[in-house]
Amino acid sequence: MSNQNIRKWLKKNLFNTWYNSILTLVCVWLLIYAITNIFNWILNQAQWSVIQANLPLFLVGRYPAELYWRLWLVLAIILSLSIVSLAVFTQRFASRWNAILPIAWALSFPVVLWLISGGLGLQPVDTNLWNGLLLTLVTAVISIVISFPLGVLLALGRQSKLFVIRNFSILYIEIVRGLPLIGILFLAQVMLPLFLPIEFRLDRVVRGIAGLTLFSAAYLAENVRGGLQSIPSGQYEAARALGLNTVFMMLFIILPQALRAVIPALVGQFIGLFKDTSLLSIVGLLELTGISRSILAQPQYLNRYAEVYLFIGLLYWVFCYAMSLASQRLEKQLGIGKR
Template sequence: MQTENKINPQMEMAPPAANIGVRGWLKENLFSSWINTLVTIIFATIIYFIVKGILTWIIYSADWQVVSSNFRLFFVGQYPLEQLWRIWLSLTIVTLLFGFTAGIWKGTVWKLTIFLSIVFLLITLLPFIPLSAKLWLVINIISLYLGYFFINKLPKNKVITVVGWFLSFPIILILINGFNLLAPVSTNLWGGLLLTILIAVVAIVVSFPLGVLLALGRISKLPVIRWFSIAYIELIRGIPLITVLFMAQLMVPLFLSEGIEINNVIRVMIGATMFSAAYVAENVRGGLQSINRGQFEAAKALGLNSVYTMAFIILPQALRAVIPAIVGQFIAMFKDTSLVAIVGLIDLLGIAKTIVANPDFLGKQMEVFLFIALIYWIFSYSMSFASRKLEESLGVGERY
């Protein structure tokens, strides 16, 4: 009697993980042959002298007083000193909501929460930061972790968090501007990192749904909608952002009734949103084209109409496929806000140019621009990090 050899699935074992150690990795990747060894030694020597020179300049030669003396200008521009509590309160609202989000969804948001608290702590430890600012930073750190640990004890915590994010934007705008509910602060006084973040957030948040609608409009069967979407996308993508900003400055007032005025900041937000929406639309269209036709046929076989098919089957897969491209566009938009200095707004780069033009700080260009480069890098890397973790959680690029 023959017995069948059956493999028990539970007895299957994964292949052993390759663990060659640090020494093995170095030998395999850097010193595998005499040519690789020579190249490694040459580049290691070059990198050593470059890093040594940079660190020597940063620690011993650079004069960072230009940063400490203008710290407030870098972050809020000419915003009135007696009204700074409104900026701090706005930041506290954001950090509290960030803590709520991290407490509910954990993962990447929790890692960003830790990173944000470390940044706040490092700024608090700077010797030239005034006591009032240090107190607000401590309040923000406490709010961050209070939100994280206590949000799950609230009923309908997800609804509270989502609604809180939606309401935070108009509340923050009221706090910053006043809108006759508080002492008015003209947008001409907004500047520095505050203005950069406001323009970038508005452009990113508003351009995403507009870009999705334009992408859907471009593949629409209605000729009017399709050709309007194509014309808009190709026109905006065919001209540089600075041209769009100038158009927003000059042309937006032409479409307004007499007596109605929109200040420069709103015009720039409109121009940046229009520009970013066109690029988001092309990214989303690329994702839509990557979806296999069988997905449409399967949805049709299930009896779903075109709206449900696009909303619940096609579009989620398309957006998942183009996360890197969309986040890359958002990072580019954040950095491109530096162009608003050309149309008369003083953002982070505009503040830097103003400071280096001050006779008291002549010759300090390297310190100033290195500092704002660090700020841009922190925000850009945070978005990139969140994007990579989101891709990992969704399995983007994995094959099954």
């Protein structure tokens, strides 16, 4: 854009009247003033030693240091699959990877959990030692993986013609959506063990994941139901004309189109679930927010709230923005939104 075009744009949009000119100058002054003060605080006043000294606690909590190699291996697996996925989305690999990639991600899921938790030849690591960002990611990913198929089943159940299945799905969705997440988390921590045999004790982390999953599934069900309702009736008629029964019609014709239509809503729900893991600190789990509170309780780090919460806010933003970018790439790959 040439200088002349820039001047025309500024005159048209920012300085077209005397009061817009004054408002523009005031806004520019406030913006410069705010940015100057923020950078002055970041560079000269903030005490970032609280982050440097407690970085392992923020990232992996009290996970044994001698077992960090397992976490590095997990990171290598995830990064490798992510790089391959990115290459597939940008059409740098052959289309056969489109079928292999979901299988690879599915197989990596139990391997990653095995490396983190131990067992089957590896030293077990108690979940009480899973803290910080590690616990946030584990609870968020497991909750997303489980709540997605559960939400799809609830959406299909709400569309079912069977009285019991339809009304059970409606009752579950409406009850859960009418309760706050923190209430469901408390119920999962206190009430869930009462429905299980005495000798079968659920871990606190498992109970937290159960609460997040049950809550998220109800909202995912409504998102998927919106996608199902957007499918034209002609698609159902065409599937029946091909001789497909209800199961195959839903599995191969209707459901893929419905999920494709609601990808933005689904990713928004996943991002919300990732941020909702911060409520686990209220029920005693030291995820990212909980470990931050325990650090701030140390006498040498009192009143370091701004530095700590700015740091964890940055971590939340990085992961949420990464999910948003992945969603945009997927939408572009599938041609969603194009007319």
